[in-house]
Amino acid sequence: MSRLDARASTMPIMVPNLPTPYPDELLYSLIARSAVYVGYWNAKPFLRALYQGVTKPACPDLPGSLERLVAASGGAWGTDARSIALEHTLLPYYTYFLSAPQREAAVGHLLAGTGHLHMALGISASGVRPMEYFRLCPLCMERDIRELGETYWRRHHHLPGVFVCAEHGERLLETEVPFRPVRRYEHVYAQPEFLKRAKVLRPPCDRPEVLLEIARRSRRLLEGSPARGRFDYRAVMAQYGFARRYGAPARFREAVESVLPRPFLGAMFTELGPDGFPYWVDAARRKPKGAMHPLKHVLVQLVLDSVAEPSASSSKSRRPELRGKSLQPELRAQAAALAKEGLSTRAIATRLGCDWKTADRLIKPIRLPARIPPRKTGxxxxxxxxxxxxxxxxxxxxxxxxxxxxxxxxxxxxxxxxxxxHGPKRPKREPKLRVNWHERDMELARAVACEADRLADLEPPVRITQTRILAALRMASTFYRNKAKLPRTAEALAARRESIEAFQIRRLRAVMQASDERDKDWLMLRQARINVGRLVDKGASLVAAAREGLPCS
Ligand SMILES: [Zn+2]
Structure with missing residues (x-):
C-alpha cells in the first residue's frame, strides 16, 4: 500500500479534467463519465491510461482494487478509496447486516483485493434475482439535466427488489444497458437517449406504498450506520405468533403474502418452493445460519412492521376504538411525531393500529365543517x-x-x-303470531308415531332411532331447541326408539316367522345378520327373547 501511496504522491496528474463524483453515483458511472470528460467514448483506453497499461474489468456493484485505481487517478476525483467504497459502491448495502470484523474484511477486499466478493458475501447463492439492466428515474434525470447538464447511474436505483425511485416513488425505467457488462471493460455513460428505448418496470405488485417502502428501506442500508451483530428475528416472531406455536409457519406465510403477493416474490427471487414462497421465508423464522441477503432482511422487517400488534390484539381488532377519534389531541401529537420521523401515512396507521383514513385525518389539519347559519323557516x-x-x-x-x-x-x-x-305517527306493528306450542307438540307426537310405524315396515329393516325419525320429519332443530315445550313429542320418541338388542330381536323374529322356526338357531341368527361372535352367550338369549316375543334383559 505504501508503494502505491508513494507512487500516487510522486506521480504527476495525468488526467486533470476528471469530474468529481455525484452523490450516490456508482463508481462505474464515475469512470464512464471520466472517460467522456477526457475525450474517450470508450472507457478501455481511459482505464489503460489510469492503470498505466493494466485494465480492470468493469463491475458496477462491487468493484475491486480501489486503492490502485484512486492512486492512479492522482486524487483528481477528490476522494479516497475508502470513501469510494462506502459512498460509490453497493458495499454498505451488502455488508449492513454483517458483524464489524466481517464488514471490515469486505471493505479491505474492495480496497486492495480482487477476489470474488459476490461469492464471499453469499450474493451468488442468495436466490435473489440478479439485476439485469441499468435503470433511470425520469424525475431524477430531468433534475440532473437541469442542474448538472448530464445524468448518472445511481446506487439506490440498482438495489435488488427495488422497482421505484426511493426519492420520487416514480417507477424506474430499465434501459438496454446490461448491468453485467457484456464486454469486460465497457463503462457505459448514462445518456438521456437511453430513455427513449427504456421500459417501465412493472413488478406484479399493485401497492405502490409497498414498492416505495422497500426502495426507501433499501436505500437506508446504503446510507445509514450499519447495524450491530447478527440479526435474529426469533423473539419478535414468537411475539407475533410466527414461531414456537402450532400453525406458526402458515401464519407467517399469510402475513408475508398480505404485504408481498406471491407473484411479486417470484419477481424478486429465483428459488421458490412448490407453494410459490421462497425458501428463506421459513428460514427467517429460525435461528440464523450464516448471513441472509439484505433484501430478505428488508422484507422480513417490512412484514413484521406491518403486523403492528402481537397476535393477542391484532391491529384489526383495535381499529374500531380509534375510528372517529381523529380530533383527539394525544393521538394527533403521536401521529405528528411519527410523520416528522418521515413515516408514510400507512406506516403511521400501522403503528397506531388504526385505519389508513384515520391516520390521514390525524396528520392533516383539522377541517371544520362549514357552518351554515341556521335559518328560521317561517x-x-x-x-x-x-x-x-x-x-x-x-x-x-x-x-x-x-x-x-x-x-x-x-x-x-x-x-x-x-x-x-308533527306528522303521521308510525303505525304500531302487529305482534308476530305466537306459536301454539301445545298444539304443535300434539301434532309432532302423532307424526313421530306415524314415522316410527313407517320405519318399522321398511325392508330391509332399519333401526328406529330418534335421530332417524326427527331427520325424516325435518324437525331435529325445532325439537332440540324447544325440547322443554314439546314433552309429548319427547315421550313418543322415547317410546318408539329401539335399542340395538331390540332391533336384533325384531330382525330375528322376522326370520323366524319366515321359516316357521324350523331352521337351526345359528342359521336364523346368521340370516338375521347378527354377529354371534360378539355375544357372550352366542345369541342364545336373543333367540329366547324372540321366541317369547319379549325384549331380552
Ligand atoms: Zn427519482
Missing part, C-alpha cells in the same frame, strides 16, 4: 306541512316526503325537531 312552512298532512290522511311519512320534497327538506334542515313531532 311559520308558513309549518302550516304548509300540516295542511299537506291533512290533505293525505293515512299516508306514511315517507309518502308525504316524496310528495313534497323541497318543503320536507327545508323543514328537516332548519326545523327538524318540530318536523319530527
Amino acid at each position: 311559520s308558513r312552512d309549518r302550516e304548509a306541512w300540516l295542511e299537506h298532512c291533512r290533505k293525505h290522511p293515512g299516508a306514511t311519512k315517507t309518502e308525504l316526503r316524496r310528495m313534497a320534497k323541497s318543503l320536507y327538506m327545508r323543514l328537516y334542515r332548519d326545523d327538524r325537531e318540530w318536523l319530527l313531532a
Whole structure:
C-alpha cells in the first residue's frame, strides 16, 4: 500500500479534467463519465491510461482494487478509496447486516483485493434475482439535466427488489444497458437517449406504498450506520405468533403474502418452493445460519412492521376504538411525531393500529365543517306541512316526503325537531303470531308415531332411532331447541326408539316367522345378520327373547 501511496504522491496528474463524483453515483458511472470528460467514448483506453497499461474489468456493484485505481487517478476525483467504497459502491448495502470484523474484511477486499466478493458475501447463492439492466428515474434525470447538464447511474436505483425511485416513488425505467457488462471493460455513460428505448418496470405488485417502502428501506442500508451483530428475528416472531406455536409457519406465510403477493416474490427471487414462497421465508423464522441477503432482511422487517400488534390484539381488532377519534389531541401529537420521523401515512396507521383514513385525518389539519347559519323557516312552512298532512290522511311519512320534497327538506334542515313531532305517527306493528306450542307438540307426537310405524315396515329393516325419525320429519332443530315445550313429542320418541338388542330381536323374529322356526338357531341368527361372535352367550338369549316375543334383559 505504501508503494502505491508513494507512487500516487510522486506521480504527476495525468488526467486533470476528471469530474468529481455525484452523490450516490456508482463508481462505474464515475469512470464512464471520466472517460467522456477526457475525450474517450470508450472507457478501455481511459482505464489503460489510469492503470498505466493494466485494465480492470468493469463491475458496477462491487468493484475491486480501489486503492490502485484512486492512486492512479492522482486524487483528481477528490476522494479516497475508502470513501469510494462506502459512498460509490453497493458495499454498505451488502455488508449492513454483517458483524464489524466481517464488514471490515469486505471493505479491505474492495480496497486492495480482487477476489470474488459476490461469492464471499453469499450474493451468488442468495436466490435473489440478479439485476439485469441499468435503470433511470425520469424525475431524477430531468433534475440532473437541469442542474448538472448530464445524468448518472445511481446506487439506490440498482438495489435488488427495488422497482421505484426511493426519492420520487416514480417507477424506474430499465434501459438496454446490461448491468453485467457484456464486454469486460465497457463503462457505459448514462445518456438521456437511453430513455427513449427504456421500459417501465412493472413488478406484479399493485401497492405502490409497498414498492416505495422497500426502495426507501433499501436505500437506508446504503446510507445509514450499519447495524450491530447478527440479526435474529426469533423473539419478535414468537411475539407475533410466527414461531414456537402450532400453525406458526402458515401464519407467517399469510402475513408475508398480505404485504408481498406471491407473484411479486417470484419477481424478486429465483428459488421458490412448490407453494410459490421462497425458501428463506421459513428460514427467517429460525435461528440464523450464516448471513441472509439484505433484501430478505428488508422484507422480513417490512412484514413484521406491518403486523403492528402481537397476535393477542391484532391491529384489526383495535381499529374500531380509534375510528372517529381523529380530533383527539394525544393521538394527533403521536401521529405528528411519527410523520416528522418521515413515516408514510400507512406506516403511521400501522403503528397506531388504526385505519389508513384515520391516520390521514390525524396528520392533516383539522377541517371544520362549514357552518351554515341556521335559518328560521317561517311559520308558513309549518302550516304548509300540516295542511299537506291533512290533505293525505293515512299516508306514511315517507309518502308525504316524496310528495313534497323541497318543503320536507327545508323543514328537516332548519326545523327538524318540530318536523319530527308533527306528522303521521308510525303505525304500531302487529305482534308476530305466537306459536301454539301445545298444539304443535300434539301434532309432532302423532307424526313421530306415524314415522316410527313407517320405519318399522321398511325392508330391509332399519333401526328406529330418534335421530332417524326427527331427520325424516325435518324437525331435529325445532325439537332440540324447544325440547322443554314439546314433552309429548319427547315421550313418543322415547317410546318408539329401539335399542340395538331390540332391533336384533325384531330382525330375528322376522326370520323366524319366515321359516316357521324350523331352521337351526345359528342359521336364523346368521340370516338375521347378527354377529354371534360378539355375544357372550352366542345369541342364545336373543333367540329366547324372540321366541317369547319379549325384549331380552
Ligand atoms: Zn427519482
